Amino acid sequence: MRVCGLLVGLGEVGVGGEEGEPLGVRVRCRALRPPCGLCGGLLWSLGGRVVVLVGLPVFGGPVRLVWRKRRWRCPQRGCGAGSVTGQSCGVAACGEGLTARAGRWATRQAGRGRAVGDVASALGCGWRAVNASVQRWGRALLEAGTSRVSAVTALGLDETLFARRGRYRAKAWPAGIAGAASGQSPGMVPGRTEVPPFLWRHAL
Numbered sequence: 001m002r003v004c005g006l007l008v009g010l011g012e013v014g015v016g017g018e019e020g021e022p023l024g025v026r027v028r029c030r031a032l033r034p035p036c037g038l039c040g041g042l043l044w045s046l047g048g049r050v051v052v053l054v055g056l057p058v059f060g061g062p063v064r065l066v067w068r069k070r071r072w073r074c075p076q077r078g079c080g081a082g083s084v085t086g087q088s089c090g091v092a093a094c095g096e097g098l099t100a101r102a103g104r105w106a107t108r109q110a111g112r113g114r115a116v117g118d119v120a121s122a123l124g125c126g127w128r129a130v131n132a133s134v135q136r137w138g139r140a141l142l143e144a145g146t147s148r149v150s151a152v153t154a155l156g157l158d159e160t161l162f163a164r165r166g167r168y169r170a171k172a173w174p175a176g177i178a179g180a181a182s183g184q185s186p187g188m189v190p191g192r193t194e195v196p197p198f199l200w201r202h203a204l
Contacts, residue, residue, distance in 0.1 A: 022062035043072035062124025097129035
C-alpha cells in the first residue's frame, strides 16, 4: 500500500489497492467528518460515489485513480443545506477528468509545444479531457503571471487555424500577440472570425 501511495503522490488520501488494466488505484480521503455549512452541526454519511480520474502513467502503462468520494447530509430538520459531496483540490478540481498532478504535467507538456493529442495518447485518455485540463491550469498560470509582460513598443500578430466549429465546420482563427522586440506574449485573442484586426489591441 505504501508503494501505491507513492505512485499516487497524495498525502491526504488512503490507498485501498490496485487492480485491472489499465491500472486502477483505489483511494479514499482521510478527511474528518465535516460540519454543516449552515447550522454548524455534524453531517451524516450518505455513503460514497465513485469517480474515475486519469492519472500519470507508471511502468509504461496508463493509470486510473478510482476515487470514492464521501457524500454527506445535515440531519437537522429545517436546515436547508441538503447533501454535499466531499472534494479535495489536491486530488482533482471539481468536474475535472484528470488528477491535479496529471493536469499540471499535461499543461507543462503542452506549454513546451507537445500536441494535446500526443499527451492524451500518453495518458491513455481522450483529447477533450486533456484539453479541458490544460485550459484550466493554463488559465490559472496566465492569471498568476502578472510580471511576464513588460513595456511593449511594437506588437507582432500571428493567426492560427485552431478548430472547426458547429454544424458547417466553420474555421476558428485565434491570434497570438507578442512583443516584436522582447518576444513576450500578452496572450491570445479571437482572430479574424470574431474581432476586426484594428480592435485586437483592445482585446488584451
